[in-house]
């Protein structure tokens with residue numbers, strides 16, 4: 001349903017909704033999904049409870065329809081298009097953060113096909129190239145959307161597999177393969193991806209033509225770099241690049257930039273993305289912020305940051321990252337394991353909001369990433385995913401302090417105790 005159709009449904013069913021004659025299993029799927037995301041449906045229902053509105057009062061009905069539509073437009077986090085599969089790790093706070101950092105981009109072009117269906121347009125990443133030996137009508141393109149899309153008031157989250165989506169709703173959006181355009185820039189990475197995926201000797205080799213592993217091994221996209229990294233870090237990195245990603249097959253060259261050139265380039269990234277520079281506020285290191293967290297989340301003698309440090313030093317992250325003085329430890333099947341960046345530099349490298357977005361759902365940021373959605377750890381911080389997402393972020397932002405204060409530890413979720421780091425044991429990654 002389009003957002004307008006949902007609004008219309010509320011208006012039409014207002015009497016049954018108010019009298020409670022309509023059970024929630026009679027709601028359309030889209031309204032049930034809003035409910036699952038925590039949308040306060042009573043608020044919409046109250047909007048429809050205006051005594052002046054009657055079927056014979058056309059003006060009143062129109063005003064009502066408008067206010068329901070406005071309610072929805074102001075709360076895009078509930079207007080998701082794609083079905084939420086349980087376990088995918090999406091939660092309302094994470095979605096709200098995503099919409100703030102990667103606001104929806106209008107995908108409706110205003111053009112229609114001859115048959116009347118609207119044409120939508122989006123930036124995507126080709127994940128499964130078509131088999132050119134097949135009949136052109138049967139060739140399928142697997143695209144992942146790179147952006148958050150607004151399709152007639154409904155929101156499609158990034159990384160959604162558009163091929164699956166198009167099968168789901170044949171009613172309106174259609175992919176127009178003739179209109180596909182190559183991306184701007186990054187041509188070398190794309191060439192390298194295809195080379196790596198086709199090379200039998202490479203770790204990225206994939207008989208089915210999949211390119212996710214190969215994308216992990218090429219230089220990263222610089223899309224939204226200005227809201228992602230801290231400007232002073234970027235300046236230092238441009239002057240003297242060091243290794244961040246262990247999986248990439250190339251190293252960033254040294255350009256011998258002078259101070260002014262490096263500063264201009266670092267500031268440029270923030271300026272194009274309209275984010276603050278050259279200095280960033282890091283409230284997560286301030287007593288005011290930490291006091292507030294401690295009031296609700298301290299656990300006896302163990303303050304909020306110590307609880308967060310335990311969470312970061314449990315067995316999940318070390319399956320792929322070096323963290324808290326522990327080396328990266330492979331899971332049970334080393335072939336499946338991807339080594340992520342060491343986490344000891346994140347505090348100076350990434351901006352806090354971006355970091356929380358990454359930890360909410362990494363594939364919203366990078367569609368091909370091998371990093372899994374962090375799951376909640378039941379024994380810590382109320383077992384609550386939104387709280388734990390911020391806690392992981394805050395532990396990473398306060399990393400040097402915590403390493404010095406709480407030391408190199410390992411939190412064992414099985415026994416719920418803190419052990420020396422040497423006893424660390426990685427959790428299975430699959």
Ligand code: HEC
Nearest residue numbers: 316317319320338339340341346349370371372374392429
């Ligand atoms: C299955 C492997 C895997 C697991 C498990 C994993 N990560 Fe990652 N992580 C990665 C990979 C791969 C990257 C690099 C992505 C890229 O190229 O940008 C990454 C990137 C990151 C980054 C960005 C680092 C930077 O400097 O750009 C952070 C922060 C991070 N992970 C934190 C965590 C935390 C916290 C956990 C535990 C809750 C975790 N990861 C678990 C694979 C993993």
